[in-house]
Amino acid sequence: MLSTDEIRRIDHEIALVPVRKAASIEALKIVQHHRGWISDESLQAIAAHLGMSAEELDSVATFYNLIFRKPVGRNIILLCDSISCYVMGYEQIYAHLQALLHIKFGETTPDDRFTLLPNPCLGSCDHAPVLMINQDTYRNLTNEKLQEILKEYK
Amino acid sequence: MARKLLLEHINVPGINTLDVYRQKGGYRAVEKALKTLTPDEVVEEVKKSGLRGRGGAGFPTGMKWSFLAKPEGVARYLVCNADESEPGTFKDRYLMTHIPHALIEGMIVSSFALGANTSYIYVRGEMMPQIRILERAIAEAKNAGFLGKNILGSGYDLELYVQPGGGAYICGEETALLESLEGKRGNPRIKPPFPAIAGLYGCPTVVNNVESIAAVVPIINDGGDEYAKIGIGRSTGTKLISASGNLVRPGVYEIDLGLPVEEFIYSDEYCGGIANGKRLKATVAGGSSVPILPANLTLKLANGEPRLMSYESLSEGGFATGTMLGSGGFIAFDEDQCIVRNTWNFSRFYHHESCGQCSPCREGTGWMEKVLHRLEYGHGKMSDIDLLVDVSKKIEGNTICPLGDAAAWPVASAIRHFRDEFEWHVKEPVKSLN
Ligand SMILES: NC(=O)C1=CN([C@@H]2O[C@H](COP(=O)(O)OP(=O)(O)OC[C@H]3O[C@@H](n4cnc5c(N)ncnc54)[C@H](O)[C@@H]3O)[C@@H](O)[C@H]2O)C=CC1
Ligand SMILES: Cc1cc2nc3c(=O)[nH]c(=O)nc-3n(C[C@H](O)[C@H](O)[C@H](O)COP(=O)(O)O)c2cc1C
Ligand code: SF4
Ligand code: FES
Numbered sequence: 001m002l003s004t005d006e007i008r009r010i011d012h013e014i015a016l017v018p019v020r021k022a023a024s025i026e027a028l029k030i031v032q033h034h035r036g037w038i039s040d041e042s043l044q045a046i047a048a049h050l051g052m053s054a055e056e057l058d059s060v061a062t063f064y065n066l067i068f069r070k071p072v073g074r075n076i077i078l079l080c081d082s083i084s085c086y087v088m089g090y091e092q093i094y095a096h097l098q099a100l101l102h103i104k105f106g107e108t109t110p111d112d113r114f115t116l117l118p119n120p121c122l123g124s125c126d127h128a129p130v131l132m133i134n135q136d137t138y139r140n141l142t143n144e145k146l147q148e149i150l151k152e153y154k
Numbered sequence: 155m156a157r158k159l160l161l162e163h164i165n166v167p168g169i170n171t172l173d174v175y176r177q178k179g180g181y182r183a184v185e186k187a188l189k190t191l192t193p194d195e196v197v198e199e200v201k202k203s204g205l206r207g208r209g210g211a212g213f214p215t216g217m218k219w220s221f222l223a224k225p226e227g228v229a230r231y232l233v234c235n236a237d238e239s240e241p242g243t244f245k246d247r248y249l250m251t252h253i254p255h256a257l258i259e260g261m262i263v264s265s266f267a268l269g270a271n272t273s274y275i276y277v278r279g280e281m282m283p284q285i286r287i288l289e290r291a292i293a294e295a296k297n298a299g300f301l302g303k304n305i306l307g308s309g310y311d312l313e314l315y316v317q318p319g320g321g322a323y324i325c326g327e328e329t330a331l332l333e334s335l336e337g338k339r340g341n342p343r344i345k346p347p348f349p350a351i352a353g354l355y356g357c358p359t360v361v362n363n364v365e366s367i368a369a370v371v372p373i374i375n376d377g378g379d380e381y382a383k384i385g386i387g388r389s390t391g392t393k394l395i396s397a398s399g400n401l402v403r404p405g406v407y408e409i410d411l412g413l414p415v416e417e418f419i420y421s422d423e424y425c426g427g428i429a430n431g432k433r434l435k436a437t438v439a440g441g442s443s444v445p446i447l448p449a450n451l452t453l454k455l456a457n458g459e460p461r462l463m464s465y466e467s468l469s470e471g472g473f474a475t476g477t478m479l480g481s482g483g484f485i486a487f488d489e490d491q492c493i494v495r496n497t498w499n500f501s502r503f504y505h506h507e508s509c510g511q512c513s514p515c516r517e518g519t520g521w522m523e524k525v526l527h528r529l530e531y532g533h534g535k536m537s538d539i540d541l542l543v544d545v546s547k548k549i550e551g552n553t554i555c556p557l558g559d560a561a562a563w564p565v566a567s568a569i570r571h572f573r574d575e576f577e578w579h580v581k582e583p584v585k586s587l588n
Contacts, residue, residue, distance in 0.1 A: 016315065018355060022337035025320050063339040063509075064320025066279045078280070082241035083442055084398040084485055086499045120323055120503055121241040122280060125398035125485075126405045135282040 002045050006031055010049060020050050024060050028067050037068040065119070073108040073115040075153040078132040081118040084125035089141075093129045096143045100150065113153070156423075157384060159372040159392050160365070161408045164252050170287065172294040175255040183374040184300055187263045188308040191374075196267035200370060202378030204390035209235055209326075209363030210441065210481040212465050215370075216378075221350040222268055223358040231359040232265045232273040233335065233349075234367055237319055237326035239278055240441035241503060242483030245394035246364035248406040250277075250284045253368075254291035258314070260367035262300055263374055265312050268360055272313050276331050279319040288316050323507040327555050328361040330509065341509050342555035365394055386412030389464035393482055399437075400488035402426035413463045415439075416453045419486065432488035436571070439468055440480025442500055443560030445567030446493070447477050473567065493575050494586070497568040498526035504561035515558035518549040522565055529576060532583030539576045543569055 002010070009030045013023040027046050032038055038046075038061055040054075047057040061067045079097065081090055097116060101109055108115040124130045127139030138149050158164075168174035175181070187196050201216030222230060234257065238246040250257055257275070265273045277285050292314055295301050303311045317335055319325050325334045329343035332354050353359020369391060373381045382390045389411040395418070398404045403426040409418065418424045419434065428434050434449040455461050456475040461468065468479045487496065505519035525542055528534050546562035553559070569576055579586040 017337070019336075022335070024337035025334065026318075026337075029318075029320075060337070060339055064279070064322050066321035081499075082503060083438070083496060083499050084242055086496065087399050087485075087487065087491060119280070119321075120507065121239055121243070123238060123244040123247040123278075125242050125244055125396065125483075128398065132280065137283075 001041075002031070002049060003034065006034055007049065010046070014050075021052050024050055024052070024057060025064065025067075028057075028061055028064075032067060036074075037071050043069075071108070073112045075114050075133055077114055077116045078119035078122065079105075079116065080120070080122045080124075080128070080130045080132075082121035082125075084121070085128040085130055088128035090129045092143070093131070093141050093146065096146055100147065114150075156408065156410045156413070157392060158408050159381075159384075160249065160253075160256060160368055160394060161406070169253055170251075170255075170291070172255060172291070172298055175253070179375075180255055181259055181298075181300060183371045184259055184262050185306065187266055187374055188306050188310055193267045193269055196263060196374065199373055199378035200267070203369075203373040203381035204378075204385075204388065205366065205369055205373060205381065206389070206465065207363060208365035208369070208393065208482070210240070210443070212479065215362065215366050218350060218362075219264075219268060219360060221348070222360055223351050224269065225358070229272065229357050230268055230270045231354045231357060232261065232268050232270040233328075233331065233354060233359055233361045234261060234273070234275040234364060235326060235328060235331060235361050236275050236277040236281075236284075236364045237331060238364070238481075239280075239323045239326055240443060240481045240483055241500075242396060242398055242438065242485040243441045243481040244396045244398075245406050245482060247281060247284060248396075249364060249368060249394070250281075250288060254284075254287050255295070256368045256371060257288070257364055258291050258295050258300075260370045261314055262295075262305070262312060264360075264362070264367055264370050265314075266310055267370075270360075271311050272315070274315050274317050274335060274354075276317045276319060276325070276335060278326075279321040282318070285316055285318050292316065322509075323503075324509045324555075324557060327557065330555070331361065332359065339509070341511050342557075344554055384410050386462065386464050387466055389466060389479075393463070393479075395463070395482045395484050397425050397484045397486070399486040400429045400432065400491070401486050402429050409463055411462075411464045412467075414460045415463055415468075416460060418463055418484070419453075425486070428486065428488050430488070432490065434486060435489045435491055436487045436493065438477075438483070438485040438487075438564070440478045441483030442485075442503065442564065443556075444478040444480045445473055445476070445563045446497075446571065447475075447567075448571045451475050451571070473563070474570075477567075492530075492586075493568050493572040494526065494530050494579050497565055498523065498530050500564045501526050501561065504557065508557060508561070512553040512558060514549045514552045515561065518545050518558070519561045521545050522561065526565070529579045530587075532579070532587055534580045534583070536577065536580050538580070539569060539573065542566075 013026040206212040325340040330340035334340040349359040501523040546566040
């Protein structure tokens, strides 16, 4: 079941596009914003609202890196693993993150505080290495900085 | 000092606001185009400028615009490609962050030229701050009467929307982008038909890169002929270069096309040389999709003449001794960099980002990643090197979109120029790991 607030927001997106389906990515993001991730129940409810099959919507949902079909932590860490970061010390940052959080890529801390994911180039290659937490970008990372940054996220 | 057309006012405090942007001459191009020019005259100026697509393919923008089909009673669209995710490329993000109105102004003039009444900026999903910056700028422009109905009393209407992506590199390919705008998986379509004939919802559509659209502003202000005087040969105008890797001063630079590569790397006006007093080993001059070049071929053509930052000079020598300007993502590797390792990094990226529609790309990128991994980690065989060349050849030219080629070229060129390093990984598996 979608909440009235979710429905209101999704309908706003539907009004902007010529066919209902065209709002599918936005609809997934709206529900994910409220619930953290897209469960099978959420997927079915959104699909029904958009007038498409759950299978069709799932093929869209699984295509995009920023739609989560599995539960994730309260904060998402996206660590850039592309070339300029790779050249400028990505591996040391990844090792330090693993040591601090005791999780690897694709895992969530037991207290649900962080999920750690690799991400392609985050567009700050001139300040590599780079990571993003939720919507904040952190650049020129060092081990010391990393410790301070993580403290900001509860 | 090189001319600055796009970044001239980048350091002016408040240039991200409409007021300061206008104080610096902003929105003059909208006034000029809508009040004194016809749409065809705007297209004509862009043709004269010689501007070529800054997204990487370098297709002449004016020509693309003139190919736009105009059937009676059918909507036409302009879609700005702001999905920038090519590793090593960050110029569009820089421009949108600091001078969002340069893009909004370019969108208005370009939409007018094409007769589009609804236009979109498709922004990479990871760029939420930039999405908010653009939305704020659009609201300001609308308030000032530069968007909406009957703009500046010209009778021209335009609505401009920002559409965030979902996080998928392939959605930068223009037809995948259109699929995504329609709310679908970002699977590239078979071209032709080009979007200019059948694009968004099947309607005639022009897709242009952020920098291409921003460049329309100085072209209209100063005239296409003035713009064409900058640069060299068929590489006219200025170009934003994203510089990263082992450089003293990485960053975004606006250069006149035709600047010698050597000057770009070593002069203090630009990258200031290689960091930590090291020597240059190789460069990837145009974003991760272009062939890698060793230092000597980066600085000089095969005939010994200096290589220039232009479409023609960078591709001089074909794939034997040349590369491509591409998206302008210039990545420098110093003497300590391992080519096998870095090539594996490229392959991992393309394997992950392949949409999976074509088997040569889906399977081939996976193979290349696996073989490069075992070479890097000391389990490779001599025959693996030719196997990689073989796989890359089977991908090249056999796929729906150029992502397959983009995955094949870095591998093929790395082996072409650094085969001994690949062989060394097989002969000295332990030493090469350290
Ligand atoms: N900026 C970035 O982040 C990235 C850029 N790229 C670049 O993308 C390039 C490949 O892009 P494509 O769009 O596949 O190249 P393309 O050569 O197929 O097309 C270039 C542009 O010209 C138009 N066009 C070409 N022929 C046309 C015709 N006959 N009629 C009408 N329009 C026509 C296309 O619609 C497109 O807008 C690569 O060279 C690479 O450098 C690749 C990855 C990422
Ligand atoms: C895999 C792939 C990714 C691409 N990513 C981008 C991109 O992020 N931004 C962009 O402007 N063009 C990108 N392109 C090129 C577009 O398909 C298209 O050529 C471009 O947007 C046209 O604009 P232009 O003529 O102004 O360069 C990509 C192409 C491919 C094959
Ligand atoms: S070449 Fe690769 S990314 Fe492009 S359509 Fe084919 S499978 Fe998809
Ligand atoms: S390679 Fe990491 S931000 Fe571009």
